[in-house]
Amino acid sequence: MLNYTIRRLFLAIPTLLFISLVIFFLVKLSPSDPTANLPLTIPPEVREKIRESLGVNQPLFVQFGLWLKQLMISEPLYWSNQIFGTNFDIGQRIISYQTRSPVMDIVIQRMPQTLTVVGTSYLVGILIALPIGIISAYRQYSFFDQAGTFVSMIGFSVPPFFSGVLVIVIFSVQLGWLPSIYDTTHVVTDWDSFVVQFKQMIMPVMVLALQTTAQISRFLRASMLDNLNQDYVRTARAKGLSEKVVVLVHVLRNSLIPVITVIALGVPAIFGGAIITEQVFKVNGLGQLLIISIQAGDVPTVQTLTFMFAVLIVLFNLVADVLYGLLDPRIRYD
């Protein structure tokens, strides 16, 4: 297993390099100009100078090489200086075209709000999905199963730019219960501020959780159905085990194996943020950062963010594979 993991990690390096190259050219070759969104009152000569100072006019491979150097050398050295107090000469860090400040600082600044909102929604979504999936499979075609299917279909088919605005109109505009704009400066210090935080999180979390729930509950239901008809279930019942033990211990444990890998594969998406939902509720996390950077032609930010997502996806794919091997003794990689 260890050998396998190490081999996979080494294989990931060329994959990631290739991914970053593809991303770079996708962004660069698409018509994007960091000065495009400036007011027309700024004359072309000045725009040209701005582009020059950003380094946009250099040959593409120089730009890519510079970014790679900054990512692989400057950034690790900078963090080593920060954390271990070393004193390396770091050169220039990855600088955003929009803010003219280090991209990683913004990423780190935004990580908490994305993890809080999107991470919570993922947890909530899983917690809701588990009972729905179990009951739906155990009482297949019952009213509960039909209702669960209906909710899942809504979760799959209604996009957050609709459901998000819908809940804002209901709960913020009509009822006035919840804020429609997420306050990223809010700090939880006591019970009252926790209530405020809870209120501003509930809508984005539930909108996102609906989608997670839909996906996971369907997986779990299918997996449970597969297992419920297996011989070992009949054996367990024949031995006189209670239904509770049969379903929640024997069937559920075996059914969770594929579901856990699905959950693991979904984790990178938490870091990626929820682009649309973050926009709708003004959570301004990593997803919103990515979308405005794309709009602004901010190549270093787009490049760095997508690379991070690529790393996470490659890593969690590996995690899912390893988990599979750990959970299911029939699967061996060596």
Add this chain to the structure above:
Amino acid sequence: MRKLKTLLLASAAVAVASGAAFADGHEKRGRDGEVKIIYWQAPSTLNPYLSGGTKEVESASLVLESLARFDNTGKMTPWLAAEVPTVENGGVAADLTSITWKLKEGVKWSDGSALTANDAVFTWKYCTDPAGGCAQLSYFDGVKNVEAVDDLTIKITFNGPKPFPYTALVGSESPIIQAAQFADCTGAKAPECTDANFGPIGTGPFVVDQFKPNDVIQFSANEQYREPGKPAFGKVLFKGGGDAASAARSVLETGEFDYAWNLQIDPKLLASMEAKGLGTVQTAFGTSVERLHLNQTDPSASLGDARSTTDKAHPFLTDSAVGQALSMAIDRALLVEVGYGAGGQVTCNVLPAPAAYASTANDGCKTQDLEGAKKVLDDAGWKPGADGVRAKDGVRLSVLYQTSTNAVRQDSQALIKQWWSEIGVETELRNIDASVFFGGDPASPDTFQKFYADIEMYTNNFSGVDPEAYMANWRCAEIPGPKSQWQGANIQRFCDPAYDALVDKMSGTAALEDRAALAKEMNDTIMRSYSIIPLIHRGGVSAHANTLGGVKISDWDTELWNIADWHRVK
């Protein structure tokens, strides 16, 4: 529930107002608590010299100030300067080659140190550093030298006579930054000074507490601010993100925010939100005009590299009768009603403001005249063919009409196409993503500068109040082409030596009345050529809560120019 909340808010406001009423204008600074502002495009930095975007300029204007600013009527007002220098008061040299500003006495930076003329000199050096990529460089065009005569006197010398010398260090786009803070941040090092760029020290009513790029800014009142008792608000929350509709909703429907900027949304939707009674929509008209540019050169694909260049004139748009008919066929009032609502008004001039510069010679265009348009075409020899499209000597009146992708613009396009078809002009519509259309990439065939179409529509304006540079856009030498990498502002490729002569004359004229007369004449010359068809004078639309007082929205400076005077009302 909502009524109760409104009632509570109102009573709280009454309490605040009555508590402050007895004072003599010197109430306590920061007495009104927090004001919440939402800009749906979030500021990326607070250094307007490193961005050029409106959102950055406006948010930084809470902190950074300039020598003089424009009020909501477009009038220049001394700000950090004691008075506006003119030739009469001796502040501007008689030969117009220099201007001398006197700073107000006793102005302090928010860190307690004194504002001096050296800060102004430093600001000039900072922006003109060749490696810096300063976005406001054009404000320092023609400036030969900026020197500190003494601590409070700044002398700006120009390369030649400058009839309108109020550009450098005037207006929200070229504020004075603190020399001490930015001393090590010039040239290529400018982006490395993140702390300074995100938290500039200023002389304005607020100081930056926290800046999260593209997300949120927290300000608090500047204890060193020169006017006692101002600002009334102790804190400002400046939130960014989302879209215009949700920003409008947060002020007009949920009351979460006090002020929302740039609300160009469906006018019916905005009106229905305003009807809720929590806030008020305001429009500030500046110089923005949505207009059609009629290509005076031939954009046919068959010309290859000579497309849309001065090599070949347009087959029919150079005939001013065609342009005149196209203009007469348009019902501008309906375009305003459908797409702009409070945010637009009908205009017949490409230079609609300031009032002194606005011509009235072309006002006939305000009403649609389809029959008149047909007659103009008939008289010019354009006769309807079998398919209803007019033609003359084998040339058909068929146009390709492009603009950027934007719901309002596509509505306007559809309406205009309909009207033109009624007078026998065939129209093909096209829309291009804004970042490509305005992107200026010389390799792209779809930019507005390349203009590979017959007609295109967009909005342009000029900042400040002086139209000289703007009107100079339509000189022959400004025509974009392959030789200039398609740079140049004369987008419609208009060329008239008489017009160039007017531009030259204006650059040597100092008296404001004469300049106004010249500007009107230039405007009328272009209007008579029908190379530009103005449609809508567009304003900035913003909304503020009814509990927020003192808002005087302006399009001549930032909308937040007088935030020091904002306060809570009942």
